[in-house]
Amino acid sequence: MGAGSVGCHLGGWLAAAADVTLVGRPSLIDAVQRDGLTVTDLRGRTRTVRPEGLTLATDASAVEGAHYVLLTTKTLATAQAVRQIAPYLQHDSIVISFQNGLRNASQIDDALASAFPSRASRPLVLSGMVPFNVVRSDDSHWTQATVGRLKVKDHPRVDPFVRAALGGGLHIDVEPDMRSVLFGKLLLNLNNAINALTGLPLAVELRDRDCRVVLAACQEEALALARRLSITPARLTPLPPAAMPALLRSPTPVFTNLSRSALKVSPTARSSMADDLDAGRATEIDELQGAVVHFARDHGVPTPVCARIVELVREAEAAGADRQRWSGAQLRRAVGL
Incomplete structure (x- = not known):
């Protein structure tokens, strides 16, 4: 269906x-x-x-x-x-x-x-x-x-x-524990919005350290929420979830060498959220960074970067075809990093 x-x-x-x-x-x-x-x-x-x-x-x-x-x-x-x-x-x-x-x-x-x-x-x-x-x-x-x-x-x-x-x-x-699996997938899906805001193919975006720094900050906020909720996110990549932000922040040659499987993507592949923005459709941001902000608010966990990403996606939805395509450096500054 x-x-x-x-x-x-x-x-x-x-x-x-x-x-x-x-x-x-x-x-x-x-x-x-x-x-x-x-x-x-x-x-x-x-x-x-x-x-x-x-x-x-x-x-x-x-x-x-x-x-x-x-x-x-x-x-x-x-x-x-x-x-x-x-x-x-x-x-x-x-x-x-x-x-x-x-x-x-x-x-x-x-x-x-x-x-x-x-x-x-x-x-x-x-x-x-x-x-x-x-x-x-x-x-x-x-x-x-x-x-x-x-x-x-x-x-x-x-x-x-x-x-x-x-x-x-x-x-x-x-x-047996899909809550852990879904939270692990959420950590990965936090890149959907970053990819959509840049409009770049995933393989290009993930080789931009500024984009990865923004993703690392979103993941750290989500990991803090997971700890507050007593959830251990499932390991869906070769690296444990808690170690992903550090890898994302590493220099691009180091990241590329250690993330060959993550970078094994179709050259033109983008996130579905990027396609949604291009088509003028509403996005799933409320279930990604928006969900982190929602649950974190109830549990006293600060999520300034995720909240700012939600705002930027909302602005992109409203702007339609005239939306800004952010460079990694521009996006990093826009979220205050």
Whole structure:
């Protein structure tokens, strides 16, 4: 549900081992109906699924009868999407959130309340995590642009999904503590806004030390919040989360040498937030730096850099096509570093 870059990438691989329905915008569904769906992973493996190998729809009613509903909308659309699919779910349906942010599972459960007043009767909601970027290479071609393995909340009823994914070529780790995983992913996703404000490809932006210094400051504020909340962020990269700010601040030759996997990205890959700004769409900033500011305020943790990044993204959203593209040095000064 909400088939975009992530949804189409997952659906393309899953289609080899399961019946897959894509529910998305008419323009996207029309492209897949015309050309089929092509997906490519980071190793260059490519699969094309012909249109007749998928069920393609623009209406939420298409989820009726699905054992698993993968929610891949932007976080801003979570509540609306869940209200749309709720009438077509059964009490034994399973909804898995493959979205950015910390709060999606609880928001999905809350949005199901009108259709399922009894919490005991509601579909099972599980958190998932997509660690990599996916870029749209062509109208109906989606390519994994960065490294990482999918994760999903460990639960007995998730086993058939994990097995089907493996049969389709997707490796998914089951995790008992998704709170830790989602916080670890949040630390990485804090770069989305910095990348969007610069407008640079990820590979270029990450080689700019000023950009990395801003990211390091955002991560330090989030790590301080994690300590206050007694959360140990999951290690999703070769480096422990607590060590990432120091690496980010290191000279570029040192960072480049120690971060080869992080820099193994498509040359044109950017964050989805950069694409949102270019398209004039609202961004997910409230679930990234905005979430850090929100929770930190309640727990007395100062977050001046994250708060300033939120302000700058809001200004960029309002400015539209006339928004400023910040250099790393300009952005560093703008956040007071």
